Amino acid sequence: MTGARALMAAMEKEGVRQVFGLPGGANLPMYDEFSRCDIRHILVRHEQSAAHMADGFGRVSRKPGVCFATSGPGATNILTGIATAQADSAPMVAVTGQVPVAMIGRDAFQESDIIGMANPVVKYAFQPRTPSEVPGSVRKGFYIAETGRPGPVLIDIPKDVQQDEADMEFPDEFSIRGYHPWSDPDVAAVERAISTLLHAQRPIILAGGGAIISSAFAELQAVAEALMLPVVTTFKGKGSFPENHPLSLGPIGMHGHAEANKMMAEADCVLAIGTRFSDRSVGTFEEFERRLKIIHMDVDPAEIGKNQTTQIAVVGDVRASLRIMVRLLSGTDVGERRTPWLEHAKETKSYWKENLKTHPGEMGAAKILRKLRQLLPADSVVTTEVGQHQMWASLFYDVIQPGTFFSSTGLGTMGWGFPAAIGAKVARPGVPVVDIAGDGSFNMTENSLATAVLEDIPVIVLIMNNYSLGMVAQWQRTFYDRRMVGVDQGRCPDYVKLAESYGALGLRAQSMDELERAIKEALSSEVAAVIDVPIDPEEDVLPFVAPGTPLKEMILPS
């Protein structure tokens, strides 16, 4: 059997049904195998999009998405996608072609040292040097990508290794001596955590992306309700807890909900679940840890103490840790103890619901996103691009069903949302998938329209179009005395015509009525749809916590 055949057979064993990719000289033997196996190939127009599609598929299905690229520029094009998956702990397997073994190191045509380049942004990388190493690389690669803290794995296969024959073994059993993806949570630490939370005056839950990755939704809700704790999330943790739940305050951070930032700033103890306490979430590391008793649950021991000093650490899958907590809490009645703090949370929440000023125009961001929420079924999957629209989505699009909201939160990769939506739709074809986009980000991967149309993957792109790189423009207005440089995108392109040129449905909405009609039409469309929604280029995302300042110091709408 050839290395290429073994690759496909090993991937079939892993349950892979489709690959997002683009062929080239060094991966032709792999591509030839698509003609003899049941794995579907979904052709992209740029390798970066293939990686984002695999990423979107992986986040939604919790199984590694697979992308293929050729050597050299094909491989370097997927690097941004790999780095994005690594920053957000998304399971992915990227398979690249490489020049033949004998050519490595000779600066051959389309040779790049992708193993060396990708090293800091992958969970692990393999380069099988003989065909018989291929099945083991695939088995271990998938195992590493999806276990513990998930992440991207690169398998770089020289062309001769793809072509040459060898006797193949497909091992089910294997060991990786230096890899221990999960440890059992320490029950005594969970007991101490409960006691600390019970004795705290103003305790709060901070749920991060780890709560979504481990699907700890029911356990998180059970703990919040048993201990009667208000719940804030990080942006990555948005939607780990239903945002219409009475205990929900929404995301904290640079563009967090005012009520979430206020309550986080007043808390004295935090149960932090699956979060790395990113600078965008906590404002300042020093102020945050000085003020708070921190209980930190995380699957990755290296996260404990990395950004924050913790009083109690519970290392292990957060769902397993929360399960132990739920069990230990059974029969606990916090009684009246939490009433004043919860009343305060409730008042703070309703104050900001009533008093946060939003854009007065008909096509303000809040109105657009609330309309979208109203029209989308609860189980719809939403992705976002990166920029103002992303932060507006955080503020104004409430996630009701946990685990239905995904964004490039760590690396902040513009152009992620649309291809990721395509990957998400492949994983969950039965529900609507919407990419909340800005015009700047959409430009970066808009040629994925070809994939959406030709591969029959009908996602919806809603462009909040301010004809500019809006977030940069906001920072220039706020911090650079309105010296606007490099942010004007002009009226280019015409997104309706652009969509139509690809055979997609192009719609424009300039009033709330038109928006409602457009969303409904897109939801019932059999092809991908782009809804262009022109908005006021001067609208800012507020509240805004300036970088490096504490969460309580919010810039609010005037």
Next chain:
Amino acid sequence: MTAKWSILSILAENKPGILFKVTHLFRSRNFNIESISVGVTENPEYSRMTITTVGDERQVAQIVKQLDKMIDTVEVRQLDEHKTVYRELCIFKIRLGDAEDSMEVNKLAGAYGAKVHDVRRDSMMVELTATPDQIRAFEELAGRFGILEVARTGVAALQRSGS
């Protein structure tokens, strides 16, 4: 927290590219390598790296965790220098002004248990295996003759049995 000198002992898979990954981790996490020595162990499947680094307690704890997280590392330990045998080999080429210098350097080498090699009219080489502190002290004393060149191996270390 104050920065201090630490010795890390890493048992890793003896495969190509691991040294690159370990050193890259230090670079990408903004840590420093003061010295590094690498060699295969009694079991040819493993190599042992001994890295000395400077950082405060939190930084060093974080380095150890990040190294431990690496899939190719099997065991990572921060060694207690009081329970560890650690040595570095260092070769100095020292300038000799006159015959008296030669005698003085020979005496100094003797005091440190160093070996003398390649004695010339105007220079000699001294091979010293010692702790980094002793090497620093020797370097200072030898400095008055003029040190022409130095080559160091980096620290190798093993924890004493039963500790």
